[in-house]
Amino acid sequence: MTRLIRLIGAPTDIGAGTRGASMGPEAFRVAGLQSTLEGHGLQVTDHGNLSGPANPWQEPVRGYRHLVEVATWNRAVHEAVHSALKAGDMPLLLGGDHCLAIGSISAVARHCRQVKKNLRVLWLDAHTDFNTDSLTPSGNTHGMPVAVLCGHGPAELTSIGGLSPAIEPSFIRQIGIRSVDEGEKRFVRQSGLEVFDMRYIDEMGMKRTMEAALAGVDDNTHLHVSFDVDFLDASFAPGVGTAVKGGPTYREAQLCMEMIADTGRMASLDVMELNPALDVRNGTAEVALDLIESLFGKSTLMRQS
Secondary structure (H helix, E strand, C coil): CCCEEEEECCCEEEECCCHHHHHHHHHHHHHCHHHHHHHHCCCCCEEECCCCCCCCCCCCECCEEEHHHHHHHHHHHHHHHHHHHHCCCCEEEEEHHHHHHHHHHHHHHHHHHCCEEEEEEEEEECCCCCCCCCCCCCCCCCHHHHHHCCCCCCHHCCCCCCCCCCCCHHHHEEEEEEEECCHHHHHCCCHHHHEEHHHHHHHHHHHHHHHHCCCCCCCCEEEEEEEEEEHCCCCCCEECCCCCCCCCCCCHHCCCCHHHHHHHHEEEEEEEECHHHCCCCHHHHHHHHHHHHCCCCCCCCCCCC
């Protein structure tokens, strides 16, 4: 990869139910993200942090918590990510909670429409994040970004990319899922989302899972990875607000990232939901950084391309 990687921090937990994800971007910097990637011969520039409204920590209104503030943050993310892509850079969004994927992925979808590329989104997460105002048990928008991107939600969020829906469910492959709310399960099934849950991974293995998730990716594909750190098993990555037991092992996660890197098609990346307030000596940030290295091509041996 010769493109310039543009780090964009989005320090907010505006869509979450637990405070602390706002400190995620700085935790990645403390872990040495920029210098580590540069050590692999990559060009990296840190554009600092976006700014937006503070978290008012209020109760939901008509099924959404902090809708105005969530929309403001996502518009800022959208413009920053789209600007990076327009300049030919690779945006690496440092969250922040996963509601920010609304802005990020809507920007990527907008860019793909402009340059006539096919979009494939890999959603690495313990959760499907396909709730709506009528399904959500909490009103937290970090449980809604996939639904919003598929056009289910208020216009303040669904229209951020200029087209609603921003993406079709067929663009998405969800990997590592193991926690889905009851009403959300039915909606996921009705919508036709392709979900590789932990049972699938247990039965088929990570190799066959990733082969299926990456099927059809070609030279005209923009591959976007949205990596929620709670994708990982909580036993070695506790620093997240919504930890769920039974996730991919460290080696399974490494294989997942290495197979993504092998495609050579990753063109944008979100790393979301790191919560240093719940971490132990920044260990989760360091594990996530190790996996990000693998996404950018680090491997144990020199492999034939």
